[in-house]
Amino acid sequence: MRLALYVTCLVDLMRPSVGFAALRLLEATGGEVFVPEGQTCCGQPAWSAGNRPFAADLAKKAIGELEAYDYVVIPSGSCTDQIRNVYPQLLADDPQWGPRARALAARTFELTSFLADVAKTAFVAPDFDGSVTYHDSCKGLRGLGIKRQPRELLLTVRGLSLKEMPDCEECCGFGGAFSVKFGDISTKIVDRKCDSIAAAGANAVVGGDLGCLINIEGRLRRRGDETTRVLHIAEVLAGGADS
Amino acid sequence: MASAKYSQAMHFQARAGEKVRNAMLQRALQKAKPLFVGKRAKGMASLAEDGLDFESLRSVAKNIRDRTLADLDVWLDIFEERANATGAEVLWARDGAEVRELVVDIARRHGVTKAVKSKSMLSEEAHLNEALEAAGIRPVETDLGEYIVQLAGETPSHIIAPAVHKTISEVEALFAKEHGRALETRTSADIPAMAQEARVVLRQHFLSAEMGISGANFLIAETGSAALVTNEGNGRMVTTLPKVHVVITGIEKLVPTLEDFATLMRLLPRSATGQSISNYVSLLTGTKRDGDHDGPEKTIFILVDNGRAKLLGSDYQDMLRCIRCGACMNHCPVYFSLGGHAYGWVYPGPMGSVLTPLYTGIENALDLPHASTGCNQCGAVCPVEIPLPALMHRLREEQNERGLRPWSERLALKTWAWLAGKPVFYRWFARRATRYLNWLADGSGRIRIFGLAPMWTAGRDLPVSSGRTFHELYSARKKN
Numbered sequence: 001m002r003l004a005l006y007v008t009c010l011v012d013l014m015r016p017s018v019g020f021a022a023l024r025l026l027e028a029t030g031g032e033v034f035v036p037e038g039q040t041c042c043g044q045p046a047w048s049a050g051n052r053p054f055a056a057d058l059a060k061k062a063i064g065e066l067e068a069y070d071y072v073v074i075p076s077g078s079c080t081d082q083i084r085n086v087y088p089q090l091l092a093d094d095p096q097w098g099p100r101a102r103a104l105a106a107r108t109f110e111l112t113s114f115l116a117d118v119a120k121t122a123f124v125a126p127d128f129d130g131s132v133t134y135h136d137s138c139k140g141l142r143g144l145g146i147k148r149q150p151r152e153l154l155l156t157v158r159g160l161s162l163k164e165m166p167d168c169e170e171c172c173g174f175g176g177a178f179s180v181k182f183g184d185i186s187t188k189i190v191d192r193k194c195d196s197i198a199a200a201g202a203n204a205v206v207g208g209d210l211g212c213l214i215n216i217e218g219r220l221r222r223r224g225d226e227t228t229r230v231l232h233i234a235e236v237l238a239g240g241a242d243s
Numbered sequence: 244m245a246s247a248k249y250s251q252a253m254h255f256q257a258r259a260g261e262k263v264r265n266a267m268l269q270r271a272l273q274k275a276k277p278l279f280v281g282k283r284a285k286g287m288a289s290l291a292e293d294g295l296d297f298e299s300l301r302s303v304a305k306n307i308r309d310r311t312l313a314d315l316d317v318w319l320d321i322f323e324e325r326a327n328a329t330g331a332e333v334l335w336a337r338d339g340a341e342v343r344e345l346v347v348d349i350a351r352r353h354g355v356t357k358a359v360k361s362k363s364m365l366s367e368e369a370h371l372n373e374a375l376e377a378a379g380i381r382p383v384e385t386d387l388g389e390y391i392v393q394l395a396g397e398t399p400s401h402i403i404a405p406a407v408h409k410t411i412s413e414v415e416a417l418f419a420k421e422h423g424r425a426l427e428t429r430t431s432a433d434i435p436a437m438a439q440e441a442r443v444v445l446r447q448h449f450l451s452a453e454m455g456i457s458g459a460n461f462l463i464a465e466t467g468s469a470a471l472v473t474n475e476g477n478g479r480m481v482t483t484l485p486k487v488h489v490v491i492t493g494i495e496k497l498v499p500t501l502e503d504f505a506t507l508m509r510l511l512p513r514s515a516t517g518q519s520i521s522n523y524v525s526l527l528t529g530t531k532r533d534g535d536h537d538g539p540e541k542t543i544f545i546l547v548d549n550g551r552a553k554l555l556g557s558d559y560q561d562m563l564r565c566i567r568c569g570a571c572m573n574h575c576p577v578y579f580s581l582g583g584h585a586y587g588w589v590y591p592g593p594m595g596s597v598l599t600p601l602y603t604g605i606e607n608a609l610d611l612p613h614a615s616t617g618c619n620q621c622g623a624v625c626p627v628e629i630p631l632p633a634l635m636h637r638l639r640e641e642q643n644e645r646g647l648r649p650w651s652e653r654l655a656l657k658t659w660a661w662l663a664g665k666p667v668f669y670r671w672f673a674r675r676a677t678r679y680l681n682w683l684a685d686g687s688g689r690i691r692i693f694g695l696a697p698m699w700t701a702g703r704d705l706p707v708s709s710g711r712t713f714h715e716l717y718s719a720r721k722k723n
Contacts, residue, residue, distance in 0.1 A: 007713050009663075013677055014706070016713035035717055038666040046660055048617065049652070050639025054660035061664060138618035171576045175616030182256070182614060183698025188263045188580035189616070190703070218703030221689060230706075 001031035004069035021238035077140020116149035126239035130203035165200035204229035252587035252608035279573035282517025308564035325467030329529030339369035363458030400583030488539035510626035514568035550602035571621035612638035681710030
């Protein structure tokens, strides 16, 4: 089984530890793991901004780099949604790229859904001392139907207890460019998320999308919460959250 | 198309800023949100009692709406013919100006000095109240929320809860002033008493008005009827007491049969307020007949286009399925950070972010399609499966295609897309960027003021990594 890890531009730039954690998790499945060389960004920022030509160019680039593998795995619901749900519609009318987009979409998985539904290997996560609360990111939840998988995986971690927050399915207010264009609205939304996290009273908030996590961590710290840890689920499952 | 003259949508950004800082408004919104969300969830869960579920029911509802829209012209003809047969008159208005002319003309012909109103967002689209006042006719809003908003000299901030932006103490101040009494301290326990106070005032208006103006939740082609879904009972007064009843509604509100209406009624009240059925459901057909105790002597339908017909067959046709339940705004994180007025025109929330640019001009509402995190909480609850984020996305594309985005954004996007297409340069740039961010963080792991994205750090820190990119660390590791 040849697995491609697509680390995402945000992980590359902002938190490499998530990429290495995902790498260790994929290696533990027994597959042969590759980090395809030319990968940059899936093109979602262009798509979200409404720029179809740029989004299509970057989609073709990603398809070329990723289609040779049995599976492509991404530690992000948002980028996975872009490849699984957007690429096929973006290139639907292209007789050459349309079928390639659809083929890649079918083999591309968000990390937790790959681990729980496809690889199904029992791996031993390092112990985690404390409680966590899980934030369902929008594209993963409503775009890909990921809800059960991260919780299943978290519950295999020894020492970890899961404390659900109220409104865990509510948006955190990140939304990519939205959080920069409409910073004050975004802050208002993430404030409500921070209230929910506080209500859960867990030691850490865990999620599957770095965009949401940076947004949440940024607001928690600004509010003066220096103790609640903000972790990507890969970091919890593979360890390395402290590196 | 609707006139952009009345729209404030171009000032969304500035108005949004004011709204997030308005403590009174924020209090009102935070109180309302869990109520809306919780009631709808309960209402949908109750479908199970009838052996139904939301997902399959909404796909039936979507099909009803799509089937109607596919032959809208035919159904409109049938509606007109059946309505005429019941003694009602059917008039057509291309836009808000024509609505104003028609209504003022009807009022003059019937010697109307006062019109009582219920439930018509289209009269907001047409700015009808201003035209009536200018013609010397007093419009009185009779839905409690609309009444409050009219007293305040405002516009509705929500399509089914027009005064949701107001707190009890604000309403109390309005009532004390308008009803000529001393100000009292009010809590939510006083709401029934306050509603009663308004009822007493409104009763006089119902009895003295010569004309009733209402909207319609649906028009039913097979019977030529208007369906009105309400909770306060004022709708019945407006549509039966005055001698003239004018129904103003959009051409897309049509459904072919009573059975279709019954299906949609399983979803509309549940989506809006969580009720399995609203307190009042009226089917208004024709005029007062011999032997009827009440009813208007004259019933006139004004069916309005105002930008709707041009959506048929366009990329935006799905939007015409909308049944105006308000669930999209009730589940929208942006709406509940701002309230409805920030959106600048008649319809707020996700449906407004689609309709305002379509009805008042894409170039007159540039921010609205971007005022979304793309979370799809709206699409997930829409009872007629309108893909609201996809429609907002299509509007963003159209802004790009028509060169309506600011040059700075286009340049940034172009530079970024070029870089992302060239891995070698991209890696170099990413290495520089991560070092720069790390330098700004100055060992603290976070940036507190970031000049390149000031809006981000106005409310949040920006957590940063150790100053090395993943790909840089990964290739170093492979070499070892």
